[in-house]
Amino acid sequence: MVASSISVRTQKLNLWYGTFQALFDVDLEIKQGIITSLIGPSGCGKSTLLRCMNRINERLGYVRTEGRVDIDGQNIYAEEIELAQLRKQVGMVFQRPNPLPISIRDNVLFGTRIHTPKADKLSKEQEEEVLEGALREVLLWDNVKDRLDDTATRLSLEEQQKLCIARLLPLKPSVILMDEPCSALDPKATEAVEELIWQMRGTYTIVLVTHNMAQARRASDECVFMLMGKMIEHTETADLFVTPKDSRTADYIEGRYG
């Protein structure tokens, strides 16, 4: 882990939904291997910003993006970028756990299977290895090892969310985007998933959107405060919460609006 290298860099990033501008000149550098959380009131553009990093915004059709987003030094908005490859490299975890309505095994192997040409299809043993590795990494293996062929949608929400993280891992992503990954979970499940995210720190660059101040504070290294489509402040989490430089940041974290 090279603590100082930059994993995600946005430059003059502007984004419009139709005629509505959602992001204004966002310049952001996210360091590799740490957890960076994006905070701010509803509608401030933090989810939009996150969704620029794997270009999943584009499926809406009426989205226009200007500026650049570099991931591991490559502009992902360049002509020659293949979305399938980008999304292999940049995984995403959604607000509501969304395991696919297939077995636990098939969920974890889904990514590998769609990205492997028929000729190089993994053998059963290789697949089992990938499966166990990914489930162990998210601390789910012991829970589910006896029911790998059960439908994933029958798991508890906590297990579902862990599975959603696990299914990214066989693709060996460098960045994992998390869009309020705990907001559909109860406090106990939230704690468990947060713990998992903390453990994954170092191996992956994690960008975490959260509504929950306490979560940003305890579960991230750096914090980005956004307001009305603009990036207001980006510092180490401890500094942001203790000595915010901008008065708007201070107002927000003290709960004066939000």
Added chain:
Amino acid sequence: MFTATSLNERNDQVQRRFRLLFLVMTLLLVLPVLIILTLLVVRGAPAISLEFLLAYPKSGMTAGGIFPALLGTIFLVAMALLFSVPLGIAAAIYLSEYAPDNWLTRIINLAIINLAGVPSIVHALFGVGAFVIFFGFGTSILAASLTLAIMTLPVVIVATRESLQAVPQAFREACWALGATKWQTIRRIVLPNSISGILTGVILEVSRTAGETAPIMFTGAAFFLPFLPESVYDQTMALSLHLFVVATQVPDVPDHLPYGVALVLVGIVLIMNATSIGFRTYLRGKKKW
């Protein structure tokens, strides 16, 4: 403290009256169905026998069986589905999964809805113009089933599109975020989870197609044929037209004969619908969310 006031009593009275009104309306709705079915069974049952199903009509269609008509209906429906199901499902997948939300897509959707509302006799005229004359298929099984296919197409498309859209968007997002293409998403997740709805729509459509008379009357169904069709360019008899013929066009038909034909036709439709419902229940049981 919690006893009824006169206003409460009055409200109760009013609501009881409305409940009665709705109940009566519902019964009135069920009544005709029961009467029709009873009449069909009572008057048609004496006609039904294995011979009735498997023999040719005799003595100027006043006796004998309905075999060519029964077989003809099965042919027509099967061929119509052969055309309309692949085409309809493909179009629905395009419209639901690929088409951008613009004015063209909206016009296409509107056209499909309107196509479903076109009277069947108009489809018949179109069939004559297009398939019988323009494409030169003549009055034939091919022309008749193509006409039926055009008629059933909008319903197949709408049923399929609705089943596709019932698959939660979150599944698609999950796939795309893993780098799956739209087709991989459709093939691995969307279709397997909407197939029950699609099949239900198709089977319901079969039962409707089986009873249609107007679209096949001018395009390929024959009044009477003493032999079975040998190719798709031949005409065929069909149950619906046969019923019309024995009920109104032929003198001295014994009373039970048209009822027997009607009973067979309704029987086919009911069996189809029951299959469809059973199928849906079975697949829904397997559904995973």
